[in-house]
Amino acid sequence: MLPDLYRSTLRYASLLASILLSIASNAQQGLIANVAARKTVSLNGDWQYIVDPYETGFYNYRWQERSENDREAYWNTDVPENKTERKEHGYTDEYILQVPQDWNSQDPKFLYYEGTVWYKKSFNATLPSNNESVYIHFGAVNYEAHVYLNGQKLGMHTGGFTPFNFEIPRGLLREENNFLVVKVDNRRHKDAVPTLNTDWWNYGGITRDVNLITVPATYIQDYFVSLDRASIHEKQKTINGWVVLHGAIRSDVTIEIPELKVKTKAVYKTDTAYFSIKIKNLQLWTLQYPKLYQVIVSSANDRVIDKVGFRTIAVKGKQILLNNVPVFLRGICIHEEIPQEMRRANGRKDALQLLGQAKELNANMVRLAHYPHNEAMMKVADSLGILVWSEIPVYWTIDFANAEVLNKAKQQLQEMIQRDRNRASIVIWSVGNETPVNESRTNFMRELVFRARALDNTRLVSAALEVHNVNSTQTIDDPLGQYTDIVSVNEYLGWYGGLPNNCRNAKWAVKYDKPLFFSETGAEALGGFHADSLTRWSEEYQEWYYREQIEMMKRMPDNYVGISPWILNDFRSPKRNNPLYQEGWNNKGLFDQKGNKKKAFYVLKRYYDEVEKGRKSQ
Incomplete structure (x- = not known):
């Protein structure tokens, strides 16, 4: 067997080569980072x-x-051109x-x-x-x-x-x-x-x-600034990064953080300029105090200003560590939709509404499903101290055996990461949701996991898996789990199978000794429809469902690190055609179509309040 140091060196060399390839690919594409910091004219x-x-x-x-x-x-x-020309x-x-x-x-x-x-x-x-x-x-x-x-x-x-x-x-x-x-x-x-x-x-x-x-003509096309994960243990932290210029001229590149009185030059290796800065008294980006620093990247002819938070995210054993401290993810899933107006969400105002609702729930994390959301969501999450799971729409049954489809998925993964890699709030890149287990699919998804790490090795990579019932045991043994940093699973025990009280006797088996995160669970309720708890589609049924789910979560093994139920708001879906209770809506939201809180909202909020209080007392 190879010595551990030699194996580690090979892994590092391979990863570095992949990162350099991804940077070169970005340069060829010409995608401009941080558009808001440029000289722009809106065509809206x-x-x-x-x-x-x-x-x-x-x-x-x-x-x-x-x-x-x-x-x-x-x-x-x-x-x-003239009166004889025909225009249709x-x-x-x-x-x-x-x-x-x-x-x-x-x-x-x-x-x-x-x-x-x-x-x-x-x-x-x-x-x-x-x-x-x-x-x-x-x-x-x-x-x-x-x-x-x-x-x-x-x-x-x-x-x-x-x-x-x-x-x-x-x-x-x-x-x-x-x-x-x-x-x-x-x-x-x-x-x-x-x-x-x-x-x-x-x-x-x-x-x-x-x-x-x-x-x-020669401009700052792309850049990445992040806190070195290893330096989280040290009093003097290290900020690393790189800058790519578009154009043939190698211009001097400087990085400045005025508040910290830091200014340094980047050093070119091939066509990419790298930098590493030692900093004392760095205030970390945390959930309670989401500190953002002004970062200025300059070249001879260009200057880009960003606001960047510095934090680390890592897995250690069965825990997720934010800044080297275990964190429990009190999450909620969000679609990019404003239900009251039945439209796509876009811009800061909509982001404040959606993430404000998540804060009302006492969530500290959101899963942005099932595609990259608009850029304002990440910027507002940065400012509010909310962790983000960001995902590409590799969803259900795409053509996993098709190499061109894989290329399309890689392209979307790259564009998502390039746009948002400087946002501190994003801690998980997700490569897909509820994909069926077979060899071609696993190979496809594994390629995406490797690609995500090559593009950004400072965050966790995951995918929402499915759970399967085997002899009354809820089993998580998807082979994709061996490649992801955390095991994330969607389960709907009591909605798509049985009743909510089936949770009381549920047994769980997880093949992988990694942090376990429940990326979805939920039940539908038509807002304002009230009945007894056994009546499907009622707010009381959804409330019961959440009570039973939470009690089951309290019995989870010690690698249980969080949950993001499905979903914050009711949303439109042509698949949902019950004429009484759906009419083109998926009504699993904790807020209904008009923005009112359902009874289940308060059940989940109490749980999150208890979790937060319990962790503070430890």
């Missing part, structure tokens, strides 16, 4: 649109993609959609619509200097986006919940009368991520911010 607001279910604007009548200069293509002008498309202010927002909530005709909608935005612009470049950046478009400016295609992107940007070729942007056209297609596909079958609403449209970004 009114966009004209054309509904195009037959994709007439994209394909001709022979079902061939139209050429770029085809004047019947919907990305080209709708203004006739047009953009008008009679048809307006707001951006950012889904189209489903803006007009009844879009409620269930899945297909193509063309968006058009006219705008004026300040032209860049010879030493500047301009990008068009989208926070997210669901699901497939083709982007055209002034009749020229800039590129396309797939994936409904992650950012992307395209550089605008020099000379294409005009001072006046630019027209930006985006073909948006939210149709579900077997070879997509997520796939055809999901238990949430397929909100279509340009759902997050659109910005023009002006940057120097």
